[in-house]
Amino acid sequence: xxxxxxxxxxxxxxxxxxxxxxxxxxxxxxxxxxxxxxxxxxxxxxxxxxxxxxxxxxxxxxxxxxxxxxxxxxxxxxxxxxxxxxxxxxxxxxxxxxxxxxxxxxxxxxxxxxxxxxxxxxxxxxxxxxxxxxxxxx
Amino acid sequence: xxxxxxxxxxxxxxxxxxxxxxxxxxxxxxxxxxxxxxxxxxxxxxxxxxxxxxxxxxxxxxxxxxxxxxxxxxxxxxxxxxxxxxxxxxxxxxxxxxxxxxxxxxxxxxxxxxxxxxxxxxxxxxxxxxxxxxxxxxxxxxxxxxxxxxxxxxxxxxxxxxxxxxxxxxxxxxxxxxxxxxxxxxxxxxxxxxxxxxxxxxxxxxxxxxxxxxxxxxxxxxxxxxxxxxxxxxxxxxxxxxxxxxxxxxxxxxxxxxxxxxxxxxxxxxxxxxxxxxxxxxxxxxxxxxxxxxxxxxxxxxxxxxxxxxxxxxxxxxxxxxxxxxxxxxxxxxxxxxxxxxxxxxxxxxxxxxxxxxxxxxxxxxxxxxxxxxxxxxxxxxxxxxxxxxxxxxxxxxxxxxxxxxxxxxxxxxxxxxxxxxxxxxxxxxxxx
Numbered sequence: 001x002x003x004x005x006x007x008x009x010x011x012x013x014x015x016x017x018x019x020x021x022x023x024x025x026x027x028x029x030x031x032x033x034x035x036x037x038x039x040x041x042x043x044x045x046x047x048x049x050x051x052x053x054x055x056x057x058x059x060x061x062x063x064x065x066x067x068x069x070x071x072x073x074x075x076x077x078x079x080x081x082x083x084x085x086x087x088x089x090x091x092x093x094x095x096x097x098x099x100x101x102x103x104x105x106x107x108x109x110x111x112x113x114x115x116x117x118x119x120x121x122x123x124x125x126x127x128x129x130x131x132x133x134x135x136x137x138x
Numbered sequence: 139x140x141x142x143x144x145x146x147x148x149x150x151x152x153x154x155x156x157x158x159x160x161x162x163x164x165x166x167x168x169x170x171x172x173x174x175x176x177x178x179x180x181x182x183x184x185x186x187x188x189x190x191x192x193x194x195x196x197x198x199x200x201x202x203x204x205x206x207x208x209x210x211x212x213x214x215x216x217x218x219x220x221x222x223x224x225x226x227x228x229x230x231x232x233x234x235x236x237x238x239x240x241x242x243x244x245x246x247x248x249x250x251x252x253x254x255x256x257x258x259x260x261x262x263x264x265x266x267x268x269x270x271x272x273x274x275x276x277x278x279x280x281x282x283x284x285x286x287x288x289x290x291x292x293x294x295x296x297x298x299x300x301x302x303x304x305x306x307x308x309x310x311x312x313x314x315x316x317x318x319x320x321x322x323x324x325x326x327x328x329x330x331x332x333x334x335x336x337x338x339x340x341x342x343x344x345x346x347x348x349x350x351x352x353x354x355x356x357x358x359x360x361x362x363x364x365x366x367x368x369x370x371x372x373x374x375x376x377x378x379x380x381x382x383x384x385x386x387x388x389x390x391x392x393x394x395x396x397x398x399x400x401x402x403x404x405x406x407x408x409x410x411x412x413x414x415x416x417x418x419x420x421x422x423x424x425x426x427x428x429x430x431x432x433x434x435x436x437x438x439x440x441x442x443x444x445x446x447x448x449x450x451x452x453x454x455x456x457x458x459x460x461x462x463x464x465x466x467x468x469x470x471x472x473x474x475x476x477x478x479x480x481x482x483x484x485x486x487x488x489x490x491x492x493x494x495x496x497x498x499x500x501x502x503x504x505x506x507x508x509x510x511x512x513x514x515x516x517x518x519x520x521x522x523x524x525x526x527x528x529x530x531x532x533x534x535x536x537x538x539x540x541x542x543x544x545x546x547x548x549x550x551x552x553x554x555x556x557x558x559x560x561x562x563x564x565x566x567x568x569x570x571x
Contacts, residue, residue: 007521009514011550037523041548046521065514065552069521098522116521 001124001134002070004052005114008045009065012038020045020064027058032138033073033103033114048073048103048114050138071116072123073103073135078111086113086132093126095119105138141257141289142250145397146452150445153453157400158192160425165189165198168431171216174209175433195402195423196411200434206376207234214430217241222429226277228375229473229542238277238375239429245284247426251381251395252285258386258393258450259344259369261315263290266341268308270318270326271349272298277379278349278472282317285381291315298322301329312341316366319472320347320356324504327363337365346371348380349472350506351460351569357389370459376435377422383457388449391456398426401455402434403443406464417442419464420457438464466565468498470506470543477564480510483536489518489529493555499568506569509546510537516552 010016017036024031024047033048049055052068059066076082090097098116105112112135117123127134140146148156165186168175178199179185188197212219214237223242227235240248261267267286271278279297286293296307298318304326307313316323323345330337342364348371360368372392373380382399383392394401399422403412406419420437440462445455468475477496484492491513501507512533520526526549533547 005521007519009519009526009551011554039523039527042526042550044521044523044526063551063553065516065519067519067521 001072001127001136002120003048003073003134003136003138005069005071005116006047006049006052006055006059007067007069008047008059010036010043010045012041012043017045019062020059023058023062023064024049024055027054029055029058032105033101033112035099035101035114037099046099046101046114048138069116070120071114072127073105073112073114073138074127075107075110075112075133075135078106078109082111083113089126089130090117095123095126103138105135139257139260139262140452141253146254146393146454148397148453150453153397154192156397157425160397161192161195161400161423162186162189164423164425164431165433168216168433172214174205174213192400195400195434198423198433200404200409200421200436201432202436203236203376203438206236206432210234211237212239214432215239216431217428224280225275226280226375226379227275229276235275236376237430238379241428244378244427244429247398248281248378248381249284249288251378251398252281253288254285254395255346255371255381255384256282256285256289256291256315258384259315259346260367260387261286261289261291261344265289265291265314266312267291267293267315267317268304268311268313269293269295270298270304270316270322271380272472277373277375278317281373281379281381282346301326302333305330305333305335308342309335309340314341314343316342316345316364318345318347319350320352320360320368321350321471321500321505323347323360323364323368324356327360328503331363337363340365342366344369346380346384348372350469353459372457372460374437376432376437377424378427382422386448386450386452390448391444391458393448393452393454393456394443396454398424400425401443401457403441404436406436406440412442414443414445414455417461438467440464468496468508468565468567470498470508473541473543475508475541475543479541480537483540484512484533487529487533487536489515490533491515491552493553494564495555495566496564497566497568507546508543509548511548511550511555513552513555514549519552 030050035046037044096118100115103112169186182199221241222239224240226238269282273279344367346369357368369385371384373382383394402421403418412418420439422435424431439460441457493513495511497509530547537545
């Protein structure tokens with residue numbers, strides 16, 4: 001039910017993000033979701049791509065520090081309150097979120113949101129019980 | 139002000155006779171009492187009776203910091219332990235500190251040396267000396283304290299830190315002379331400005347600043363901001379603490395108390411003694427010390443000596459303000475740090491590579507700020523910032539507890555720091571001093 005997210009360690013220095021995205025573009029990798037978690041002197045770029053292995057290989061070749069994390073890509077109703085309902089569900093069922101961000105996907109009027117939860121197994125169980133659609137591949 | 143005119147204005151010929159007499163007594167005493175020195179003399183094939191002139195000192199082997207560490211704690215003691223009345227050590231951040239053990243007479247010598255130092259800055263009875271050097275094993279605090287007591291001045295043992303209280307005490311007790319590190323004096327000035335305190339109407343007239351490198355530019359800034367005359371002072375635990383050398387009112391080089399501490403300048407490569415005016419490594423012999431005397435100690439400080447008559451009237455030899463080091467030691471807020479110590483801490487932390495770079499700068503506060511750039515070990519890289527932040531604070535805590543300094547830790551990408559075939563560039567010192 002999970003998909004592979006790639007996290008890239010980035011120092012806060014100019015041009016670094018341009019290098020990552022160019023590396024991915026040159027490798028023919030298409031990004032479907034991206035976010036940056038930043039602190040004062042470093043950032044972590046988190047991306048979901050169409051071909052994770054290809055992306056990892058390309059990043060590795062260029063010397064980037066990258067890591068794969070299992071995350072959920074859940075389809076939500078693309079309307080006011082869509083996310084709130086899911087959040088309420090997570091809250092009542094004890095699914096703790098480490099972080100979330102949205103993707104570019106939008107099929108059948110559904111938004112796709114990427115979730116990293118602290119307990120993947122528990123999250124998986126809750127998603128299945130409540131018949132949430134988790135995307136398996138972008 | 140001169141504390142001891144008979145010593146400080148001494149005729150050079152008489153001075154040299156005194157130095158030789160003291161040196162001969164010293165080597166004889168050490169040969170008899172300290173196996174460490176006797177072995178060194180024997181290995182060099184010399185006897186105390188071979189020292190017949192001051193020039194003969196060049197036949198005596200040097201003593202290094204490493205040897206001082208190896209003989210910790212009392213391997214160099216030249217008196218019975220019961221004669222020791224006080225012990226100080228260097229910060230000892232590398233593990234084994236360097237010991238200075240003082241007899242009652244050593245404390246008196248130190249008091250006189252520091253009384254001379256404070257008097258050179260214009261202090262005497264009636265003066266209020268605010269001593270913002272740290273009290274404790276560090277020699278700065280008690281060294282100034284003893285000198286002030288000898289001088290008959292009023293000493294306020296406020297020690298380091300607590301800047302607002304420093305300013306309150308300074309104003310309420312009418313401090314006339316301030317002793318602290320030069321960078322702390324500027325920090326004090328800045329805090330005073332924020333608090334709306336003007337130094338001009340205060341009785342503060344002079345300061346003795348040392349324990350870290352500074353420059354003429356910094357002196358001008360200190361003098362303007364604190365409205366006082368700033369004097370450079372020099373000393374080290376191995377020799378006595380502060381009181382080895384100090385600037386008089388002329389502020390042109392530091393008069394060495396050479397009747398107590400015999401200076402030489404050597405070529406750090408060959409060990410050859412260099413003539414006055416030539417730059418090299420400063421070496422000291424403690425002519426009168428009883429507890430832990432030291433022969434030809436290599437300070438690793440670079441400077442030169444000059445003996446031109448000083449308009450203050452003192453005849454003692456002068457040394458130029460320190461010009462550098464022969465090793466990679468850094469002085470951060472008065473604490474001596476070697477890059478190798480930082481490396482030792484990093485090796486203990488599995489989340490990092492021992493690849494690092496140290497950047498030192500003086501920020502808006504004028505205090506030394508140290509940033510350590512560390513490569514994250516790839517297998518510990520995380521998609522969560524809190525994990526990396528935890529690694530960062532772990533490193534900062536380890537550095538603080540091992541080295542006693544606060545450092546900014548900056549995580550950098552693996553393999554991003556320069557690797558060179560030979561020695562990596564570890565230190566970037568950007569301090570404009």
